[in-house]
Amino acid sequence: MSLLEVRDLTVRYGAVQAVNGVSLEVEAGECVTVLGANGAGKTSTLKALAGLMRPAAGEVLFDGRAVTGHPAHRLARMGVTLVPEGRQVFGPLTIRENLELGGFVQTADHTRRTLEQVLGVFPQLAPRLDSLAGNLSGGEQQMLAVGRALMSQPRLLMLDEPSLGLAPLVTGRIFEVVSEIAASGIAVLLVEQNVHRALQIAQRGYVLELGRVVLQGSSTALLADDHVRLAYLGHGMGEGE
Amino acid sequence: MSLAELPQQIVNGLVVGSLYGLIALGYTMVYGIVRLINFAQGALYEVGAYLGVVIFSVLADAGLRNPVLGLVVAIVVASALTGALALVVERVAYRPLRHAPPLAPLVTSLATFFLLMSIVQVVTGAQPLNYPQVLAVTPWTLGPITLAPTAALIAVVAIVLMVAMHLFVQRTRTGKAMRAIAVNRDAAALMGINTTRVVALTFALGGAMAAAGGVLFGVNYGTVTYNMGEFGGLVAFTAAVLGGIGNVPGALVGGLTVGVLSSFATMVLPNQWQEAVVFGILIVVLAFRPQGILGERVAERA
Numbered sequence: 001m002s003l004l005e006v007r008d009l010t011v012r013y014g015a016v017q018a019v020n021g022v023s024l025e026v027e028a029g030e031c032v033t034v035l036g037a038n039g040a041g042k043t044s045t046l047k048a049l050a051g052l053m054r055p056a057a058g059e060v061l062f063d064g065r066a067v068t069g070h071p072a073h074r075l076a077r078m079g080v081t082l083v084p085e086g087r088q089v090f091g092p093l094t095i096r097e098n099l100e101l102g103g104f105v106q107t108a109d110h111t112r113r114t115l116e117q118v119l120g121v122f123p124q125l126a127p128r129l130d131s132l133a134g135n136l137s138g139g140e141q142q143m144l145a146v147g148r149a150l151m152s153q154p155r156l157l158m159l160d161e162p163s164l165g166l167a168p169l170v171t172g173r174i175f176e177v178v179s180e181i182a183a184s185g186i187a188v189l190l191v192e193q194n195v196h197r198a199l200q201i202a203q204r205g206y207v208l209e210l211g212r213v214v215l216q217g218s219s220t221a222l223l224a225d226d227h228v229r230l231a232y233l234g235h236g237m238g239e240g241e
Numbered sequence: 242m243s244l245a246e247l248p249q250q251i252v253n254g255l256v257v258g259s260l261y262g263l264i265a266l267g268y269t270m271v272y273g274i275v276r277l278i279n280f281a282q283g284a285l286y287e288v289g290a291y292l293g294v295v296i297f298s299v300l301a302d303a304g305l306r307n308p309v310l311g312l313v314v315a316i317v318v319a320s321a322l323t324g325a326l327a328l329v330v331e332r333v334a335y336r337p338l339r340h341a342p343p344l345a346p347l348v349t350s351l352a353t354f355f356l357l358m359s360i361v362q363v364v365t366g367a368q369p370l371n372y373p374q375v376l377a378v379t380p381w382t383l384g385p386i387t388l389a390p391t392a393a394l395i396a397v398v399a400i401v402l403m404v405a406m407h408l409f410v411q412r413t414r415t416g417k418a419m420r421a422i423a424v425n426r427d428a429a430a431l432m433g434i435n436t437t438r439v440v441a442l443t444f445a446l447g448g449a450m451a452a453a454g455g456v457l458f459g460v461n462y463g464t465v466t467y468n469m470g471e472f473g474g475l476v477a478f479t480a481a482v483l484g485g486i487g488n489v490p491g492a493l494v495g496g497l498t499v500g501v502l503s504s505f506a507t508m509v510l511p512n513q514w515q516e517a518v519v520f521g522i523l524i525v526v527l528a529f530r531p532q533g534i535l536g537e538r539v540a541e542r543a
């Protein structure tokens with residue numbers, strides 16, 4: 001049984017059907033990527049899986065339990081976390097407060113210990129704990145967003161385009177951390193425009209087009225696939241965009 | 242008008258201003274977290290004041306004569322009941338409209354204001370009600386200033402409550418959750434915060450503070466009237482805007498400022514002009530400094 005099992009997920013914004021019957025699975029400890037062009041429905045899928053949107057149809061099972069339509073705070077308590085598109089750190093709050101909020105579902109004691117671990121992963125945040133998150137650079141904010149998500153000690157970590165708009169050096173560090181997280185046994189569902197890097201980290205991938213899964217397979221198979229090479233790797237290779 | 246009156250007017254203004262600040266807290270906290278101006282706040286203040294009368298008379302019937310204990314019980318019970326009423330208001334007038342355009346909950350909050358005001362008017366037969374004498378009447382005198390013990394008491398209680406609320410928002414886990422929701426409700430939900438519950442709690446706290454203000458008003462001025470929520474609500478709203486709506490310390494700063502300014506106004510203008518003066522302050526603030534004294538936030542979009 002997979003940790004996350006999604007069957008025929010459908011997400012709508014009024015009349016707009018953003019996700020149209022997507023099925024996917026993530027095993028415990030596995031890193032899976034979801035690829036797709038702008039507007040393919042990647043963010044909408046993650047929002048529905050994180051409980052920020054109620055699916056119009058379909059079924060979601062987490063750890064064998066039906067969680068379809070559960071609100072985000074309940075899913076967070078079960079260990080499902082999303083690093084949202086555009087980072088969305090709490091700008092007027094300090095870095096420390098952001099991280100503490102990340103550990104909201106944990107006990108205070110637990111949060112103190114996890115904080116040490118997270119600062120170990122992102123040491124550049126340590127000296128700035130009491131400055132405002134809004135004053136950080138984009139790359140630092142992304143690190144904070146990932147660190148904040150780690151504070152909850154998730155079982156499934158979903159990331160929505162963590163490299164978007166970041167300098168290549170920072171992007172490299174983010175991908176490094178994501179693969180470390182996956183290696184530590186946390187299941188990862190990674191949405192990325194940087195297809196090449198994403199397929200290097202992930203074991204498997206799904207390709208979304210117009211809200212449907214058009215292709216799925218191991219990363220090796222996807223990297224070799226003609227459609228993927230033509231549509232996604234042609235401009236995704238090398239540069240972080 | 243004589244300048245000799247000035248110190249006394251400042252003191253009067255600070256006393257009444259601390260009350261306005263307490264009511265303003267509800268506007269500012271709700272606005273800060275869900276960007277709604279909850280006009281029901283003025284009515285909750287009035288409901289709290291009337292509940293205070295009821296509680297005092299129940300206590301008197303029960304034979305409780307200790308005035309200070311009575312005041313504490315009245316504030317706590319009136320605040321709890323009004324907080325519960327604010328929860329109902331949130332549930333029926335705000336929550337169903339969460340995804341509606343911002344004007345919709347603004348309109349229902351106004352409707353709730355008029356509804357609650359009418360209920361008080363009908364239930365009480367529009368009769369003013371009297372508060373019992375809680376503390377000795379003999380005022381303290383300090384040079385040109387006289388200060389009634391009750392006046393000092395309400396200012397102290399109001400300021401203590403405001404400071405407590407500030408610390409609650411800044412220091413506690415729930416307060417941190419409130420601030421997170423104020424910045425980004427979805428991101429807060431992703432942290433595991435039950436945003437619906439925290440928002441409801443914010444309404445309840447605002448209602449509780451308004452009720453505390455209502456009871457303190459009754460204790461200090463002796464009489465409560467069926468339309469006190471109109472003026473009280475208006476002044477407190479002005480105080481919230483003046484201090485910077487969404488900003489908790491701003492409620493105190495705005496309350497004290499409006500209190501002192503309208504107190505000065507009574508030195509040069511007849512009493513009937515009070516409302517006009519307060520409206521004037523509101524208009525001037527909105528025109529020249531819509532973010533208020535302490536606030537960086539922009540004014541309501543609607």
Ligand SMILES: Nc1ncnc2c1ncn2[C@@H]1O[C@H](COP(=O)(O)OP(=O)(O)OP(=O)(O)O)[C@@H](O)[C@H]1O
Pocket residue numbers: 013016017018019036037038039040041042043044045085
């Ligand atoms: N709030 C919204 N209201 C209406 N339609 C929306 C909304 N958000 C997204 N959509 C539509 O849903 C579809 C899928 O959008 P989504 O954001 O999920 O795509 P995406 O794959 O994440 O794209 P991107 O790569 O640009 O982030 C698009 O057609 C988009 O226009």
Ligand SMILES: [Mg+2]
Pocket residue numbers: 042043044085160
């Ligand atoms: Mg997206």
